[in-house]
Amino acid sequence: MRAGMRRPSLCVVLTVVLVIAQAAPARAYLKLGVPVNGKPIELMWKETPVRYYVTDHGVPNVDPNQFQGALSRAFAKWQAVPTASITYQFAGFTGGMPGEDDGWSTIGFLDEPDLDRVLASTSFLVDVATGELLESDIFFNAAFQWSTVASGQAEHFDLETIALHEIGHLSGLGHSALGETTLLEAGRRVTATEAVMFPIAFPAGTTSNRTLQPDDIAGISDIYPDAGVNEKTGSVSGTVTKNGVGLFGSHVVAFNPTTGTLIGNFALTESGAFSIAGLSPGAYVIRAEPLDDADVDSFFDREVPPDLDFRVTFYKKLVVVPRGGDSGSIQITVVKK
Amino acid sequence: MVLVCVLLHAARVQGQTPASLPGHIEVAIAGEWSGALSFSSLDALETDRNGQPYRLFATESELRPTLGVGAKLGIVLTNRFQIETALSFSSPELVVSIASDVENAEDVSIAETIRQLHVQVGLVANLTASSRNIPFVTAGAGYLRELHEGQTLAVDGRSLFLGGGLKHVLKSDPDSSLKGAGVRVDGRVVLRREGVAFDDSWRLAPGLSAALFLRF
Numbered sequence: 001m002r003a004g005m006r007r008p009s010l011c012v013v014l015t016v017v018l019v020i021a022q023a024a025p026a027r028a029y030l031k032l033g034v035p036v037n038g039k040p041i042e043l044m045w046k047e048t049p050v051r052y053y054v055t056d057h058g059v060p061n062v063d064p065n066q067f068q069g070a071l072s073r074a075f076a077k078w079q080a081v082p083t084a085s086i087t088y089q090f091a092g093f094t095g096g097m098p099g100e101d102d103g104w105s106t107i108g109f110l111d112e113p114d115l116d117r118v119l120a121s122t123s124f125l126v127d128v129a130t131g132e133l134l135e136s137d138i139f140f141n142a143a144f145q146w147s148t149v150a151s152g153q154a155e156h157f158d159l160e161t162i163a164l165h166e167i168g169h170l171s172g173l174g175h176s177a178l179g180e181t182t183l184l185e186a187g188r189r190v191t192a193t194e195a196v197m198f199p200i201a202f203p204a205g206t207t208s209n210r211t212l213q214p215d216d217i218a219g220i221s222d223i224y225p226d227a228g229v230n231e232k233t234g235s236v237s238g239t240v241t242k243n244g245v246g247l248f249g250s251h252v253v254a255f256n257p258t259t260g261t262l263i264g265n266f267a268l269t270e271s272g273a274f275s276i277a278g279l280s281p282g283a284y285v286i287r288a289e290p291l292d293d294a295d296v297d298s299f300f301d302r303e304v305p306p307d308l309d310f311r312v313t314f315y316k317k318l319v320v321v322p323r324g325g326d327s328g329s330i331q332i333t334v335v336k337k
Numbered sequence: 338m339v340l341v342c343v344l345l346h347a348a349r350v351q352g353q354t355p356a357s358l359p360g361h362i363e364v365a366i367a368g369e370w371s372g373a374l375s376f377s378s379l380d381a382l383e384t385d386r387n388g389q390p391y392r393l394f395a396t397e398s399e400l401r402p403t404l405g406v407g408a409k410l411g412i413v414l415t416n417r418f419q420i421e422t423a424l425s426f427s428s429p430e431l432v433v434s435i436a437s438d439v440e441n442a443e444d445v446s447i448a449e450t451i452r453q454l455h456v457q458v459g460l461v462a463n464l465t466a467s468s469r470n471i472p473f474v475t476a477g478a479g480y481l482r483e484l485h486e487g488q489t490l491a492v493d494g495r496s497l498f499l500g501g502g503l504k505h506v507l508k509s510d511p512d513s514s515l516k517g518a519g520v521r522v523d524g525r526v527v528l529r530r531e532g533v534a535f536d537d538s539w540r541l542a543p544g545l546s547a548a549l550f551l552r553f
Contacts, residue, residue, distance in 0.1 A: 180383060180391070180439060192383035192391030208388040255381045257396055257433060257535040262381055281490050283449060283533070285381075285396065285433055289440060312442035314435055318449040322489035 032174045034128045041131035043124065043172045044223050049089035050136075050170070055108025056093040059142045062159060064093060066148040071107060074163035077212055078171060083221040083229040083278070086171055098137035099123060105135050105170070107163075111142040117187065119144060119201055120162050122169035136170040138163075145204065152207035161201070161210050168197045173219045174299065175199040177251040178264050181293045188294060194262050199298035214261035218278030229278075234321035237275040238330035239267070240288050242310055246272030247334060249306020254319075255285040266291075266299065281323040286315035288332045310334040361516055363411040367548035369425055371527070374400040374542040376535050394438040398535055400451070400542075403429035407546060411461065419461040421475070427453050431533050449486035451533055456480045457498060469509075474501040475525070481532045494532025497539075500525025504550065517552040 033040035052075075054068045062070075068090065075088040091104075098106045103125075112118065118141055125135035140146065140162065147156035179193030181200060190200050195215040202209055221229055240250045246267075252274045253264040259280065267274040267288075290308040291299060313334045319327045376398035382390040405427025411419045431451050436444040459477020481494035502523035509517040523546045530539045 178383065180393075190386065192385040194383040194393075202386040206386045208384060208386055255394075255396075257379050257398055260379055260382065262383070262393070283431065283433075283485060285435065285447065287394070287442070312438060312440040314442060314445050314447060316445075317447050318431060318433060318486075320449060320485040320487050320490050322487075325489060328487065328489075 032124075032169070032172050034126055034131060036128060036131075041128075042223060043126055043131050043133050045086065045171070046130075046132045048085070048224075049087040050105065051089050051091040052105045052107055052170075053091050053094040053096065055097060055106060056095055057109070059109050059140075059146055061153075061156065062146045062148055067109075067159065068093070070148045070159040071163050071167075074160050074167050077164060077210075078167055078220060081212065081217050081220055083217065083226050083233070084224045085226045086220065086224040088167075098139040100137070101125060101135070103135055105137060107138040107166075108140070109142040109146075110139040112139070113143040115141055116143065119157060120166050122166045133172065138166045138170060140166075152205055154205045157201070157204050158207045158210070161196075161207060164196050164210060164212070165201070168216060168220070171220060172223050173197055173216070175294075176215050176219070176264060177266070177289075177291055177293060177299060178213070178215050178253065178262055179293055195264075199294050214259075215263045218263045218276075222277045231324040232281075233278050234281055234323060234325050234327070235275055235277040235279060236284060236286060236319055236321055236327040236330070237273070238286075238315075238327070238332060240272040240274065240332045240334060242307065242334050242336070246270050247307050247310065248272060248304065249291055249308070250274075250288045250310070250334070251291050252276065252332070253287045253289070254279055254321075255287065256280060256282055257285060258282050275326075279321045281321055283318040283320055284327075286319050286330065286332065288313050288315070288334055309337055311337050358511075358516075359413055359415055361413040361552055363409075363413065363419065363421075363550055363552045365409040365411075365521060365548040365550035367407040367409065367423075367425070367521075367523075367546040369405045369407050369427065369544065369546040371400075371403050371405065371427060371429065372543035373402050374429075374529065374534075374540050376400070376540065377538065379535060392437065392439065394442070395436050397434045397436075399432055400533070401430040401432055401448075403427045405453075407455075407548075409548065409550070413552075416466050417463050419463070421459055421461050421477075423455075423457045423459070425455045425457075427455075429453060451486070452484040452488070453532075454482040454484075455496065456482075457496065459498065463504075469506045471504040471506065472501065473504060474499075475523070476500070479527075479529075481529060483532045485533065492532050494529055494534070496527050496529040498525045498527045498544075500544070515551060515553060519550055519552075521548045521550050522546070523548070 032043040058064045098108045120140045122138045145156040147153035176195035176197040178195040179198035180191040181188040240247045250267045265276045289312045378397045380395045381393040385391045407425030409423040411421035430448045432448040434446045457479035461475045464472040476499045479496035484491045504521045506519040525544045
């Protein structure tokens, strides 16, 4: 237990949700952060393994052991990322509930029928002076039907898939914008994605997002880099501008024509600055797009909304990422739609 | 197999060029042209709910044709055979053409300039030895060192080549320190792998060169 180390006056509770349609407001970045004296500080666990408890009650179709098994498989995938150093440990079953400010990171079901678009949510207790994560709870909404069947189950959400996403949050990752959606009357429907951390889940019965993608791996490796990883990988940085001024809120994606990987990040400053780390050395295609495939609140809070009025644009040159270094600042100029 | 047959044929040709005796050294400077080298097509893919690929955009890549300069150093082994090493430098453009963006981005071609150093070692077999015009065949292997634009990243590659050409002797004087001089044209096909290529496949490109050679 780490309750004795906590400083309640400096702690804040944050929440990130995974939804099946448009997202509810949340505070999230690719890397979650809190502002301290006007500067964002990354959220991260200072001590590992991250110990987590699992509630001792299940839901129809998922008993506590099946629940814990699915969670273990999801945790194992994050822990197996070779370029990241974070580790996790199952600490046991508990009668406690997620969301209780008790110093225990607890994962369990809560019946929240009013949250009819929220599949699961991760909350944090954070030391805002240091960005240290002190506690992180995950709840799965028992108002939905869940499954731990290996091949998936019709009309049921795959617990391992959703757990994989929530554990990304628990580890300090925000949402990725690597996905395409179709806007329907009932909300957005995901057409495709290339990141577990995309904020909107596939419909029930789908198990296709059980594998961490390069974007997820780059994110977790950025927060918890394994020894030597920063010397083996590089980054692309630059600015996105429109009409000669910085553009806030664009999603910038680096495509590696050698491996086919897609890794993205956001331009989140007034100057439109962005940086994409964790890239294998090589030549990249850089693509800037507006954040129009999910509610922008899924990605970050901001009083000034991001600029969505620009055309998808490719940077005019191939960008070379060196080993252990940065591409050097590039400027992507976009134009109004 | 073709090369082996040609080399054997060359070995059976009788005659001798006075200015091409074992131990002589031949140096050449060359202007070179390398043809386009197509790399693989690769789509930027996401994954749909059924686990099937969903294309974000499509890419095609190639190394554009380029001119370069080179130098060759050959050592005459016999009146028929010469071992030769060649060093060439060129700056081809690596171009990626992007199309079919799912969000209707304009089709574009983007590029970077590569600095390419190519070291090759090969065997040259003269098909005749007594004429002022000496047809030859050659084959060998090479090493590529390619530097991406900005000179922050270098990559290595390998090559094989097979070709032939003609040497035209302009001057021949066995009694002088300069044993001979002439011009030479080469045509070859180069199989290359790795380097700035986006996959590990062997790729074929044509090449031509014209050189002035001196024999000592």
